[in-house]
Amino acid sequence: MGGNGGSGVNADKRPNELLGSWFVRSGWSKGELARQVNRRARQLGASHISTDTSRVRRWLDGENPREPIPRILSELFSERFGCVVAVEDLGLRAAHQSPSVSGVDLPWTGPQTVALISEYSRSDLMLARRGFLGSSLALSAGPSLIEPMQRWLVPTPTPPPEEPEHPAAARRAGRLSAPELDLLESTTVMFRQWDAQCGGGLRRKAVVGQLHEVTDLLQEPQPAATSRRLFKVAAELAELAGWMSYDVGLQPTAQKYFVLALHASKEAGDKPLGSYILSSMSRQMIHLGRPDDALELIHLAQYGSRDCASPRTQSMLYAMEARAYANMGQPGKCKRAVRMAEDSFEDVHDWDDPDPDWIRFFSQAELHGENSHSFRDLAYVAGRSPTYASLSEPLMQKAVDLFAKDTEHQRSYALNLIGMATVHLLRREPEQSAVLAKDAMAVARKVRSERVNTRIRKTVDTAVRDFGELAEVVDLAEQLAVDLPETAEAV
Numbered sequence: 001m002g003g004n005g006g007s008g009v010n011a012d013k014r015p016n017e018l019l020g021s022w023f024v025r026s027g028w029s030k031g032e033l034a035r036q037v038n039r040r041a042r043q044l045g046a047s048h049i050s051t052d053t054s055r056v057r058r059w060l061d062g063e064n065p066r067e068p069i070p071r072i073l074s075e076l077f078s079e080r081f082g083c084v085v086a087v088e089d090l091g092l093r094a095a096h097q098s099p100s101v102s103g104v105d106l107p108w109t110g111p112q113t114v115a116l117i118s119e120y121s122r123s124d125l126m127l128a129r130r131g132f133l134g135s136s137l138a139l140s141a142g143p144s145l146i147e148p149m150q151r152w153l154v155p156t157p158t159p160p161p162e163e164p165e166h167p168a169a170a171r172r173a174g175r176l177s178a179p180e181l182d183l184l185e186s187t188t189v190m191f192r193q194w195d196a197q198c199g200g201g202l203r204r205k206a207v208v209g210q211l212h213e214v215t216d217l218l219q220e221p222q223p224a225a226t227s228r229r230l231f232k233v234a235a236e237l238a239e240l241a242g243w244m245s246y247d248v249g250l251q252p253t254a255q256k257y258f259v260l261a262l263h264a265s266k267e268a269g270d271k272p273l274g275s276y277i278l279s280s281m282s283r284q285m286i287h288l289g290r291p292d293d294a295l296e297l298i299h300l301a302q303y304g305s306r307d308c309a310s311p312r313t314q315s316m317l318y319a320m321e322a323r324a325y326a327n328m329g330q331p332g333k334c335k336r337a338v339r340m341a342e343d344s345f346e347d348v349h350d351w352d353d354p355d356p357d358w359i360r361f362f363s364q365a366e367l368h369g370e371n372s373h374s375f376r377d378l379a380y381v382a383g384r385s386p387t388y389a390s391l392s393e394p395l396m397q398k399a400v401d402l403f404a405k406d407t408e409h410q411r412s413y414a415l416n417l418i419g420m421a422t423v424h425l426l427r428r429e430p431e432q433s434a435v436l437a438k439d440a441m442a443v444a445r446k447v448r449s450e451r452v453n454t455r456i457r458k459t460v461d462t463a464v465r466d467f468g469e470l471a472e473v474v475d476l477a478e479q480l481a482v483d484l485p486e487t488a489e490a491v
Contacts, residue, residue, distance in 0.1 A: 019090045030056040036076055083288065103140060104145055106260075108266060113264055116263075118216070196408050196411060238257045239257070239358070242257030251288065262281075271304055299321075311348045322334050322338045325337055327381065334375075365409075366412065373392070375391040437456060460480045
């Protein structure tokens with residue numbers, strides 16, 4: 001029965017009313033849901049799963065599917081409704097999990113952080129290689145997410161000063177030289193460049209593999225200064241693994257890596273890096289329709305780095321705060337955060353105090369893109385308001401023009417092209433929207449990003465729904481079927 005996502009025995013089977021309720025409200029047919037489950041399973045490498053309408057009917061009748069089906073259904077319904085729909089919300093049973101793969105309330109100690117990152121990265125590599133992801137991983141949201149993250153602010157006990165080492169002891173096996181550490185750090189920079197150029201789908205496993213290697217080094221005796229640098233590398237790699245997972249649609253996996261990255265940044269004593277990791281978690285919560293959680297995470301990031309974040313980092317945090325307020329439908333607070341982001345960016349001077357590589361992506365183009373998306377999101381929340389769409393358009397145009405000249409950040413270029421296409425739809429200008437959506441598709445073909453592809457599909461669907469009779473929109477829908485067919489993406 002394993003070949004079709006088979007299920008556990010349920011002697012006193014009753015219709016699953018919770019799953020049925022979500023299913024009815026989704027508007028999907030049984031066949032549509034089956035196709036989406038199969039497509040997501042292929043993305044996860046679970047090619048043994050082949051669901052059909054009769055199998056969906058049996059789930060609705062009370063059959064409990066085996067993993068990873070419950071997790072896939074949770075992700076699909078979460079994306080459909082723009083909020084976290086847990087496995088339990090669907091009336092399904094989650095598999096028993098060890099602490100390393102369930103929840104986010106983890107111990108804030110160095111050795112346990114290393115052990116958890118090592119175990120989770122190894123599981124990710126092994127299970128993906130074997131073709132299925134085994135145990136389910138649930139998303140955390142609300143207090144179960146925010147409260148554990150607040151412990152990031154709790155001071156860490158100061159370690160005793162190190163005694164000077166004998167020169168022979170310093171040469172013991174396992175001790176890293178400065179050039180070796182430099183190479184590890186430069187490799188992380190290279191991975192980040194690959195992600196910006198190619199999306200998260202191409203190099204995710206390479207980043208996870210490198211992260212696992214770094215945890216091996218952290219399990220060996222190292223001087224305190226070396227350990228801090230290694231924890232910083234681990235934090236950056238775990239954040240990047242989370243970001244790439246988010247980019248290809250593996251939401252619970254992404255959250256897990258973000259949480260582990262925050263733990264590693266605390267061990268490194270790097271508060272600005274921790275604030276950046278919290279901003280990535282915030283962005284994910286906005287994507288999942290949880291702007292209130294996103295705002296809590298951003299405020300936590302701002303408070304934790306209030307005395308040490310550079311102007312560029314502060315500007316990025318204000319821009320993300322604006323996105324959260326926009327999605328909460330609070331225009332006054334959104335506009336204030338946009339102004340703060342712009343004001344902070346005016347203090348960015350690269351020659352004065354160079355920023356770390358992880359925040360260099362936040363350029364003038366990125367600032368315009370984020371702020372334009374805040375006004376665009378406000379337009380949606382305010383019932384497709386043309387006023388906020390008009391505020392968004394000039395900023396989005398600046399972002400598109402700047403990213404067009406930037407060969408490194410191709411995914412950002414695609415996201416802003418499709419953002420501009422949505423603004424034109426809000427302004428009821430479908431012809432201009434179709435031109436930009438086609439440009440976005442041309443870039444998307446070169447970028448392995450399910451996030452980009454999903455946004456393009458949603459925008460084209462909206463254009464077809466609202467302006468389906470226009471020749472330009474008909475042509476756009478046909479182009480979508482050619483350029484971005486509903487096929488599996490490698491993770």
